[in-house]
Amino acid sequence: MEQLVRDLTPQVLGILVRRGADFAAAEDAVQEALVEAVRRWPDAAPDDPKAWLVTVAWRKVVDAGRSASARRAREERVHDEPAPGPSEDQDDTLLLLFLCCHPALTPASAVALTLRAVGGLTTRQIAEAYLVPEATMAQRISRAKRTVAEQGVGAPGDLYRVLTVLYLVFNEGYSGDVDLAAEAIRLTRMLDRASDEPEVAGLLALMLLHHARRAARWSASGELVPLAEQDRTRWDTDAVAEGVEILQAALRRDRLGEYQAQAAIAALHCDAQTAEETDWPQILEWYDELVARTDSPVVALNRVVALGEVDGPYVALRALDAVPPEVPRRTAVEAWLHERAGEAGRAAELYADAAAVATSAAERDHLTRQAARLRHS
Structure with a gap:
């Protein structure tokens, strides 16, 4: 029931x-x-x-x-x-989902209202997932409902805003007693059934392909495991196959968008049996496509990583100059490129700098270990 x-x-x-x-x-x-x-x-x-x-x-x-x-x-x-x-x-769920992502709401409020009204989660569950007091989350949701009531139903959020909110939910992963990644996949499936937009399918494929690698992202002791070092036998092959099938169907419709391009990159990573077999030239081509479609500095940073794999660290370091210093993980990428260039001392310093500004304990510990490894090598 x-x-x-x-x-x-x-x-x-x-x-x-x-x-x-x-x-x-x-x-x-x-x-x-x-x-x-x-x-x-x-x-x-x-x-x-x-x-x-x-x-x-x-x-x-x-x-x-x-x-x-x-x-x-x-x-x-x-x-x-x-x-x-x-x-x-x-099924009026689609109407409700768009209403929860009303343009008058902040992203944080849209996420909370979506989880409450469409996801059916309790205020306590949402508060625990986002590590805020229940009273704070209750106020956020109440303000969001008042805003929607004042603005009216006539101007719901557009599709891209809905997709952005769902991806924000997905990227929170697992917290408290709520699996937000699984909840985001459930809601995106719901939207995909009600929509014929290929970008919705692209986002669903992207989520499935990322989620497929979830079990391999952490060691038995809880340490973060980078993609290149993951045990690929632990990847969920059924989720990979489903994600690839959904992506291929979306791409055949010839209305390419950002989420489809990101899903294509994720699919290429999942297709490689080992890190060495990764098709980096094709991944770089997809990043070129993404850069042409968006001015996101995060996309530009990820393209630098692919460029480093294809053309080497020095070419990638020159490209890194165009990425703003405040972009998350930029210093970590710079450290990795200097390590690839054989500059262990400089890489160790940069890994330590990146650890100091890491946004999670797992990422901070991983970067600290990289710095220590190079200092004692």
């Missing part, structure tokens, strides 16, 4: 919003309907649980509207329990 409720909640919430309820009132009504469902469905759900939840939640919206000063306007707009028609059979 828990999974059923989780799947239906965003659909019911989306229907209420489409009927004219404001976001905050709709979510309150859905939560109250869920409480009744827990009380009334002790053994089995009704034949049509979605219709049941919509009916109960809508009654609560109407009741709340009747007690407010705007009762007449609300009743004229949405009437009293519209009769369900063919449109009620559609």
Whole structure:
């Protein structure tokens, strides 16, 4: 029943919003309907649980509207329990997802609201995942709902913003008792089923291909393992195969976008049986394509790594000059290039500098070990 409720909640919430309820009132009504469902469905759900939840939640919206000063306007707009028609059979989760990624929201607020309204996570779970107090997260979500209610449904976020929010969720990985990477994949699958945009498929493929390497990213003692040193027998071959199949189907539609290009790079890494077999020239070509499509300094930095593999460290170091110093991992890449050039002393210094500004304990420890290795070699 828990999974059923989780799947239906965003659909019911989306229907209420489409009927004219404001976001905050709709979510309150859905939560109250869920409480009744827990009380009334002790053994089995009704034949049509979605219709049941919509009916109960809508009654609560109407009741709340009747007690407010705007009762007449609300009743004229949405009437009293519209009769369900063919449109009620559609999945309104897509509408809800776009609404949660409203352009008036900050990325952090959009992520929190998406996880709460579409993902069905509790405020406590989201707070633990992002390492903030529950009260802080509750305030963030409440402000986001108020903003959406004030801005209205007429200007939801565009598709690229939705994809950006989902990728932000994915990149948080695992924290607390919530696997955010798996949750992002679930939500992106949902969006992919409802959309014919190849970039949605590209993002889903990218997530699957990155997620496939997850088990090999950490040693038994919890240390970060770089891609070149990972035990590739631990990669999830089923996830790789699915990611590649989704990517190929998207590329055949000949509407290339950034996520498809990133997924193509991930696929080339997954295709190599060993690090030495990696097709770096083709990866560099894909990075050239990405650089032409985006001015992202992170993409430029990743291209420098590929350039170092193809044309050597000195060519890559010259290209690195164009990457702003404040870009995350830039110093670590510079250290790696100096090591490849045989300049162990300089590389050790740079690894230590990179460790000092690392954003995670695992990355900091890894870079510190690299500096110590070169100093004692």
